[in-house]
Amino acid sequence: MRRVKFASIAIVIAALVALVGGSAAFAGNLVINGSFENSAPANGKAELETFNPNGTVLTPGAVIPNWTLDINSSAKAFLVTGNNDSQSTGYLQVGVSPGGNFDGSNFFMVDSGPKYSTTLYQTVDGLVKGQTYNISFYQASSQQINTHGATTDVWQVGLGDTLALSKSNFQTSSLMNNPSAGSTPWTQQQLEFTADTTGSEVLSFYAVGLSVAASGNPNAQPPIAYLDGVTMNPVPEPSTVALTALGMIWVGAVHARRRFKAAKA
Numbered sequence: 001m002r003r004v005k006f007a008s009i010a011i012v013i014a015a016l017v018a019l020v021g022g023s024a025a026f027a028g029n030l031v032i033n034g035s036f037e038n039s040a041p042a043n044g045k046a047e048l049e050t051f052n053p054n055g056t057v058l059t060p061g062a063v064i065p066n067w068t069l070d071i072n073s074s075a076k077a078f079l080v081t082g083n084n085d086s087q088s089t090g091y092l093q094v095g096v097s098p099g100g101n102f103d104g105s106n107f108f109m110v111d112s113g114p115k116y117s118t119t120l121y122q123t124v125d126g127l128v129k130g131q132t133y134n135i136s137f138y139q140a141s142s143q144q145i146n147t148h149g150a151t152t153d154v155w156q157v158g159l160g161d162t163l164a165l166s167k168s169n170f171q172t173s174s175l176m177n178n179p180s181a182g183s184t185p186w187t188q189q190q191l192e193f194t195a196d197t198t199g200s201e202v203l204s205f206y207a208v209g210l211s212v213a214a215s216g217n218p219n220a221q222p223p224i225a226y227l228d229g230v231t232m233n234p235v236p237e238p239s240t241v242a243l244t245a246l247g248m249i250w251v252g253a254v255h256a257r258r259r260f261k262a263a264k265a
Contacts (some may be wrong), residue, residue, distance in 0.1 A: 112209030
């Protein structure tokens, strides 16, 4: 009888350890302001700090806390609020809004032609070397108003000490095939990365959009990429999942046995 009790106690302890480990693995989203809700346009404009093609700095508009833009001489990026992605930005308006649902009321929009695209990035803290992390986000695509021709869009995602634009081992989201003067609906993407260091690494997003009919000419039929709902969570080890499942099964069996005894009495 004692052996059975000790075995039961050991299983309970193992289950508790597994549950604790599992809760540690699912410690929460490591990305701050991944839905861009802690952001607001300035002076009623959605435009971020961008540049005209001639290099003239536009008046800084929207601010996205905790995120940084790798600004170049012709970058065109925007914070969009209230699903009003056809609002006047002083540069870019879309013809057809993407269907489906996105996360919250704000999202990030960028002209994804190579000449105009820019990298959005954030330094993520609390990483553990060798730990695998799941990076989830929503993506969609559209086209500038009054333009025609099919386009493609994809997000390059990187985690490390360099940005996705230049990182050799970046991963890509699923390809968005945008019909002429149309849009690609919101879909959720899931990617997994393993941390190279303990501490901090840079999580970055770079949109690549091309014209289909113009042999990839980046200046034809402007494609527009959308991003929202960015999260990053540790992926639990298989052993932790197995132990957690074992503990839950044992606890369920104990409860079932007690109910059976109570009913029999």
